[in-house]
Amino acid sequence: MRLDRAILDEEKRSWPDDSAVKRLKLEKLHVKEEIDRLTRSGTIN
DSSP states (O other), rough: HHHHHHHHHHHHHHSOOOHHHHHHHHHHHHHHHHHHHHHHHHHOO
């Protein structure tokens, strides 16, 4: 997943941008929640 790679890349920097990491993790959470919502509603087979 691209978000996982972006999070890892940012965390490995010598001076990681904490706000960028937090934003990426929140975006990942929103994607997971949307997948869960769609799965529960039967939209994804």
